[in-house]
Amino acid sequence: xxxxxxxxxxxxxxxxxxxxxxxxxxxxxxxxxxxxxxxxxxxxxxxxxxxxxxxxxxxxxxxxxxxxxxxxxxxxxxxxxxxxxxxxxxxxxxxxxxxxxxxxxxxxxxxxxxxxxxxxxxxxxxxxxxxxxxxxxxxxxxxxxxxxxxxxxxxxxxxxxxxxxxxxxxxxxxxxxxxxxxxxxxxxxxxxxxxxxxxxxxxxxxxxxxxxxxxxxxxxxxxxxxxxxxxxxxxxxxxxxxxxxxxxxxxxxxxxxxxxxxxxxxxxxxxxxxxx
Amino acid sequence: xxxxxxxxxxxxxxxxxxxxxxxxxxxxxxxxxxxxxxxxxxxxxxxxxxxxxxxxxxxxxxxxxxxxxxxxxxxxxxxxxxxxxxxxxxxxxxxxxxxxxxxxxxxxxxxxxxxxxxxxxxxxxxxxxxxxxxxxxxxxxxxxxxxxxxxxxxxxxxxxxxxxxxxxxxxxxxxxxxxxxxxxxxxxxxxxxxxxxxxxxxxxxxxxxxxxxxxxxxxxxxxxxxxxxx
Numbered sequence: 001x002x003x004x005x006x007x008x009x010x011x012x013x014x015x016x017x018x019x020x021x022x023x024x025x026x027x028x029x030x031x032x033x034x035x036x037x038x039x040x041x042x043x044x045x046x047x048x049x050x051x052x053x054x055x056x057x058x059x060x061x062x063x064x065x066x067x068x069x070x071x072x073x074x075x076x077x078x079x080x081x082x083x084x085x086x087x088x089x090x091x092x093x094x095x096x097x098x099x100x101x102x103x104x105x106x107x108x109x110x111x112x113x114x115x116x117x118x119x120x121x122x123x124x125x126x127x128x129x130x131x132x133x134x135x136x137x138x139x140x141x142x143x144x145x146x147x148x149x150x151x152x153x154x155x156x157x158x159x160x161x162x163x164x165x166x167x168x169x170x171x172x173x174x175x176x177x178x179x180x181x182x183x184x185x186x187x188x189x190x191x192x193x194x195x196x197x198x199x200x201x202x203x204x205x206x207x208x209x210x211x212x213x214x215x216x217x218x219x220x221x222x223x224x225x226x227x228x229x230x231x232x233x234x235x236x237x238x239x240x241x242x243x244x245x246x247x248x249x250x251x252x253x254x255x256x257x258x259x260x261x262x263x264x265x266x267x268x269x270x271x272x273x274x275x276x
Numbered sequence: 277x278x279x280x281x282x283x284x285x286x287x288x289x290x291x292x293x294x295x296x297x298x299x300x301x302x303x304x305x306x307x308x309x310x311x312x313x314x315x316x317x318x319x320x321x322x323x324x325x326x327x328x329x330x331x332x333x334x335x336x337x338x339x340x341x342x343x344x345x346x347x348x349x350x351x352x353x354x355x356x357x358x359x360x361x362x363x364x365x366x367x368x369x370x371x372x373x374x375x376x377x378x379x380x381x382x383x384x385x386x387x388x389x390x391x392x393x394x395x396x397x398x399x400x401x402x403x404x405x406x407x408x409x410x411x412x413x414x415x416x417x418x419x420x421x422x423x424x425x426x427x428x429x430x431x432x433x434x435x436x437x438x439x440x441x442x443x444x445x446x447x448x449x450x451x452x453x454x455x456x457x458x459x460x461x462x463x464x465x466x467x468x469x470x471x472x473x474x475x476x477x478x479x480x481x482x483x484x485x486x487x488x489x490x491x492x493x494x495x496x497x498x499x500x501x502x503x504x505x506x
Contacts, residue, residue, distance in 0.1 A: 050468070052468055052469060054453060054456070054457060054469070055453075055457055059457065061461075061464055061465075061468070063465075063468055080462045081460060081461040081462045081465075103461050105461050105462050105464075105465040106462065106465060108465075110461055110464075110465050111461055111464070218460060218461070220457050220458055221457060222457070229458065232458075234419070234420070235422070236422040236445065236448075238458055253458075255422065255448075255454075255455050255458055256422050256423045256424075256425070256429070256435070257425075257429040257435070258428065258429055258430050258454055259429070
């Protein structure tokens with residue numbers, strides 16, 4: 001039966017039921033939110049019509065009926081996508097904690113990204129030890145800052161040579177420090193230090209065909225350690241930091257060939273190499 | 277007198293020269309025509325041999341070749357049958373309908389081997405057209421285009437249009453789960469990943485799709501043609 005179900009799901013990948021550990025994660029998130037946010041989240045969960053699980057079930061994406069208007073239950077926020085909370089979970093026979101980040105897209109619950117692939121034993125003994133709300137729009141209004149960023153202030157992070165190649169008008173304002181620190185939390189020990197400091201000057205910019213990304217960092221579920229995308233190019237390459245890699249090394253990932261290669265531990269040096 | 281004599285001599289000389297020139301021109305023309313005649317004779321002979329050979333091919337089961345008074349097969353009939361078979365396949369039988377409408381279909385023998393050869397030539401042409409269209413659709417490297425492997429590079433699949441297509445990032449992500457994971461969540465919310473079966477349909481190199489469509493169209497046209505003949 002399991003085999004037949006797998007075949008049917010591969011052709012018609014429609015699944016509407018949450019697994020036990022997913023329900024525990026969402027229940028813990030609900031409990032941590034303020035009443036208004038809790039109601040909105042509960043309503044959204046009830047309206048989920050389809051669940052897609054990717055990368056050994058590390059990424060759980062939720063979809064809604066297209067004709068359903070849930071705008072009154074949506075979180076109001078300037079970010080098109082952001083992690084609403086981080087949860088640290090434990091499972092039996094595993095000493096390391098598992099991190100689950102819950103993402104909101106377009107004001108609605110969309111994704112759960114796990115730092116480890118779920119095992120068969122996760123439905124029994126799965127526990128959420130800590131829930132940290134990163135950004136709750138139902139209690140705090142987060143507006144993206146709009147001040148102008150001077151290109152000169154970026155010189156120490158990209159160098160004079162590269163600074164001249166930054167597109168004017170593409171430099172985004174940095175996020176407020178408390179929010180920045182919260183969004184950086186899952187990747188604070190693995191992103192390059194110059195990138196870490198750069199985020200206090202800008203939240204991203206365009207450098208030739210490379211887009212240096214700011215916060216919130218895009219977390220990509222992988223079979224091994226997850227990746228955090230720091231920059232992406234128009235010729236299908238991305239620069240990533242590896243979750244848990246305390247050497248802070250950057251990886252250049254080719255999205256066509258699926259190849260990876262190390263690019264050092266500094267974003268500036270990596271960009272100079274890539275643009276030389 | 278001397279002048280008159282001189283004029284007479286001049287006139288005789290001129291006449292002689294004209295005669296000589298005419299003779300030369302005539303002989304050159306004769307030589308030219310002679311060569312042409314010889315070439316024509318040779319060409320006619322060779323062409324007749326070819327047509328006879330073609331007639332022998334056309335003289336298969338079900339064929340009804342006609343011969344002219346000299347006993348040679350009527351090459352025009354075979355050419356007409358071949359062209360009709362070829363055109364009927366390429367036009368999905370439209371040319372046959374037109375021939376019927378203008379009452380010139382009596383001269384075509386739809387059961388002859390040459391008509392059949394024409395039909396299969398049409399199938400081959402449609403397959404070739406499909407292959408060329410497939411190569412065109414496979415695309416080339418350019419801005420906003422990325423190579424989507426059919427057999428992934430990590431399994432040894434090479435980067436060639438015989439193993440994938442140059443597509444937009446959107447198409448690539450929607451047909452390659454590995455590429456999909458690097459898209460932003462906002463994009464994923466708008467674009468759920470299609471089923472594995474659909475991903476494979478998109479990932480198959482357009483060259484093969486073109487060949488399949490061309491061959492399928494050709495065979496379909498052939499079947500339609502034969503269906504209408506019966």
